[in-house]
Amino acid sequence: MQSNIFTIITKPTLLLDEDQAIKNINFMVSKSKEQGKLFRPHFKTHQSAEIGSWFRKTGVKAITVSSVSMAKYFASHGWKDITIAFPVNWREINEINTLADHNHLELLVESIETAKFLQNNLRLLTEVWVKIDMGAHRAGLNWQNKDEITKLVDVVLHCDKLILRGFLTHDGRTYHAKSPSEIKDLYKDSLKHLNKVCHWFEERRKSAFSISVGDTPGCWLSDDLGNVDEIRPGNFIFFDVWQFQLGVCNSEEIAVAVACPVVASHVERLEVVIYGGAIHLSKEFIIKEGNPIYGMVAFPEGQKWGIPEKSCYVSSLSQEHGIVKMNQRAFNKVQVGDLLCILPVHSCLTADALGHYLTLDGRRIEMMKKEY
């Protein structure tokens, strides 16, 4: 038997195709450089100092994170310019102040309460973005709500602890688009509205505001990044089944897979049971032809995983078990004791669950340890 990583794996293990991840990084780096945009990648996807260093080698100096814990981790690994792209958690104000002592932090505000809280509790002058909601209704002020945005901008402009950088969004609508062209249209739409918001206030300050956008689908697919100052995509480094289904990436561009031991098989249902469940893959799913799909399925092939098998998918997950629906040809190829490689539906959640990476040449890459 050929000696490779597949011979040493005994438990669900997150495989990372380093070459592909670096290709994905290089694509976004080149595009943003060519178009003169600040590339501030979101590091919540990989949560790894080593993988962060791959970005640094391309000249990236500014990053995005989704928690104060993550900001602390990356600051401790030499990242000095960090946007915490999450509504400010008042309960972590001490940690935020400590971080701000030695780093350039950018924070998000979406309410007058939080602006005043920061004014009263920040020790140092800090840059903030007003979070704008393009319609996904997760966080932020709706771009159409001029009154609310105006009230907040007025307060922020009067807070001498806060410098208003501009307007920031993560347009979650692209994650539910029907086609790549709809994603590009949503991206343009988002930019048009954000520029309008900027114009409302530019006269008031007599200087321009910046615009920051974040979603992988829009930033990856749009040839022209348009009138933005910075982009903050994160997922593109690994991609996943969700992005594949959206038409953002092809299956070869997915840079992670979970190697899972086959522990049982049921010929009458053309199903195999894998050691690999909700605590490894996460319960994120897509719906295809009416069925929930928790992962696509590929066989180990040489030192890598192969092309995903047609009509094979993870059909359900319990805590540690996964059920994989196979076609007859694929079923015939698999035996108890083998490994299957599962392409995750949402790579950010899968990486978070598994806690480290194994590269295809067998090198372990660490991630941030959870503080709790």
Add this chain to the structure above:
Amino acid sequence: MQSNIFTIITKPTLLLDEDQAIKNINFMVSKSKEQGKLFRPHFKTHQSAEIGSWFRKTGVKAITVSSVSMAKYFASHGWKDITIAFPVNWREINEINTLADHNHLELLVESIETAKFLQNNLRLLTEVWVKIDMGAHRAGLNWQNKDEITKLVDVVLHCDKLILRGFLTHDGRTYHAKSPSEIKDLYKDSLKHLNKVCHWFEERRKSAFSISVGDTPGCWLSDDLGNVDEIRPGNFIFFDVWQFQLGVCNSEEIAVAVACPVVASHVERLEVVIYGGAIHLSKEFIIKEGNPIYGMVAFPEGQKWGIPEKSCYVSSLSQEHGIVKMNQRAFNKVQVGDLLCILPVHSCLTADALGHYLTLDGRRIEMMKKEY
């Protein structure tokens, strides 16, 4: 302000109501003792040596786990009689043999291949159960499939490394029952079929086989545990929204909740944004009136969380954000910077994600560390 745990929490934190968990334990211990059944609780729910010790104090000596890693962890904390209720993972045979050197292990087989693998690779004589599927189609041989079961039993009886304990099931159908009475009926149904399976083979061996059942809904609700030898429920120690919806527990019997900081609020939608997402709660959901529900919502009240708020629920989760739908009265009570207590949909997954507990008197309880 009253000094309590809610003043010190800064991030999503798994709260454990120790008194309630012990009440839940005592109920199952008493029922199994009174009815003369071996109580072999599933420890995958809590994954904690300290919580395990609460069971030990009631006289529990035998446990169930769902992975070899978990068996190693609990063996290292003095548990000597362990069933690994998961199809044997051939790739961990070395770890299994090492464990078997110093502990009484019981394993599951559901195929001739695995029986033969064990015969060829186990170092010591080991007890096994044939896994039976009552219709949930996760793992095991269908109880109606007498031919398949007979072939497997014949092989196992001829393997001199294996002792056949009997027939084991986890009847997952109860998790999708429409009412408590349906759960009790399914439990009886399951027992009837398992006893039938036993009778097929008892003449052959001239000695009885044991029966082991596992699901919390059936074991908790059935006043008469019936003709079984051992029960292996796990979830009952904490319960969760799923069990509440099934009618297995009431909301006061749920012994865990995740305290999550409120980071934004949107009066126009009566929604608040919490720091608490898929990586904390898991993406398990129930459907109620057509809406996915990722958690029920309670306010901190004194040293505990209160009764869950009517018509308030976690309506969506991304990696770190949760969106909570509120009614007007509840919305008026909550401010940015407050905590909400989220009752998880699937407590096993939430505990696994959060990695430790905080008791209501502020004591930290550790869990098994993930090996990966």
